[in-house]
Amino acid sequence: MTKTKTLHDLFEDTLKDIYFAEKRIHSTLPKMAKAAHNEELRAAFEKHHRETEEQISRLEKVFSLLNRKPQGKTCDAIVGITEEGAEIMSEYKGTPALDAGLLAVAQAVEHYEISRYGTLRTWAQELGIDKAAALLHATLEEEEATDEALSRIAQRVVNRDALAESAAH
Amino acid sequence: MTKTKTLHDLFEDTLKDIYFAEKRIHSTLPKMAKAAHNEELRAAFEKHHRETEEQISRLEKVFSLLNRKPQGKTCDAIVGITEEGAEIMSEYKGTPALDAGLLAVAQAVEHYEISRYGTLRTWAQELGIDKAAALLHATLEEEEATDEALSRIAQRVVNRDALAESAAH
Numbered sequence: 001m002t003k004t005k006t007l008h009d010l011f012e013d014t015l016k017d018i019y020f021a022e023k024r025i026h027s028t029l030p031k032m033a034k035a036a037h038n039e040e041l042r043a044a045f046e047k048h049h050r051e052t053e054e055q056i057s058r059l060e061k062v063f064s065l066l067n068r069k070p071q072g073k074t075c076d077a078i079v080g081i082t083e084e085g086a087e088i089m090s091e092y093k094g095t096p097a098l099d100a101g102l103l104a105v106a107q108a109v110e111h112y113e114i115s116r117y118g119t120l121r122t123w124a125q126e127l128g129i130d131k132a133a134a135l136l137h138a139t140l141e142e143e144e145a146t147d148e149a150l151s152r153i154a155q156r157v158v159n160r161d162a163l164a165e166s167a168a169h
Numbered sequence: 170m171t172k173t174k175t176l177h178d179l180f181e182d183t184l185k186d187i188y189f190a191e192k193r194i195h196s197t198l199p200k201m202a203k204a205a206h207n208e209e210l211r212a213a214f215e216k217h218h219r220e221t222e223e224q225i226s227r228l229e230k231v232f233s234l235l236n237r238k239p240q241g242k243t244c245d246a247i248v249g250i251t252e253e254g255a256e257i258m259s260e261y262k263g264t265p266a267l268d269a270g271l272l273a274v275a276q277a278v279e280h281y282e283i284s285r286y287g288t289l290r291t292w293a294q295e296l297g298i299d300k301a302a303a304l305l306h307a308t309l310e311e312e313e314a315t316d317e318a319l320s321r322i323a324q325r326v327v328n329r330d331a332l333a334e335s336a337a338h
Binding site: 004005006007009010013014017075076077078079080081083084091092094095096097100101103104107108110111112114115116118119122123151154155 | 175176269272291292
């Protein structure tokens with residue numbers, strides 16, 4: 001029988017999951033920025049693309065604190081969410097609702113990350129890996145700020161554009 | 170050429186996505202409740218299972234406000250998250266870390282729902298479907314309360330159990 005799995009194993013497994021997810025998000029954001037019509041939304045995606053690089057680097061520091069090589073593990077959730085994004089980009093291409101759809105996908109991504117980083121930070125604290133907890137907390141705060149920024153853009157610009165153009169059709 | 174898709178189409182598509190997701194969650198929660206070791210966690214899953222029934226019924230009311238028959242559309246994101254849950258239940262079965270893993274999956278589910286209901290409520294408001302906005306808002310508040318309740322259980326009980334038992338191995 002293999003060794004009983006512990007919270008430490010779960011922490012490492014979940015770290016691999018979010019490492020895969022961040023890399024997938026990093027490769028998806030430029031496509032979303034390119035697809036976005038609204039300038040402010042495009043700028044938000046580009047800013048978050050740059051932040052994602054720093055977030056990947058923080059995860060690599062956490063792996064290093066555990067004396068582990070950074071390693072990803074397929075995260076079915078983020079694969080699913082980014083597939084929904086690809087569907088929106090294809091089905092709503094050239095329509096006034098595209099930006100609203102892109103925003104909704106981006107917020108689903110942010111919320112997935114918020115839940116993961118919240119969990120990982122709590123586990124790092126419980127496991128007494130304080131430096132890891134601080135790194136994960138820093139990213140959690142960035143993700144929450146990104147989600148709030150997207151909500152502001154959604155209410156201010158994108159939905160109004162979509163409505164105005166819907167009314168014109 | 171087909172009619173240009175609008176925010177109203179996006180609202181309906183996303184409603185079908187969360188309707189599918191709620192039904193999937195409704196069938197998954199009893200398995201998670203059965204797997205959970207911690208009494209308080211099991212009770213939280215059972216409570217949320219009952220709430221999910223009401224949330225499905227609210228979605229059906231929203232479909233009815235649109236003069237549409239309730240219809241689901243495969244939500245890849247929730248399929249991905251619940252597959253991760255099944256993986257945790259299998260890989261961590263009988264280990265002290267199982268409950269922490271179940272909690273993390275449940276919080277990922279909640280956050281996906283929070284992002285979806287937040288988006289749908291905003292769109293319903295923009296589209297002037299006030300009764301739908303109120304129904305979606307009611308569920309959003311329940312999902313946020315569930316997420317907070319799970320965070321409290323995580324910090325108070327499950328992680329401590331997992332740690333104590335980890336130390337004993």
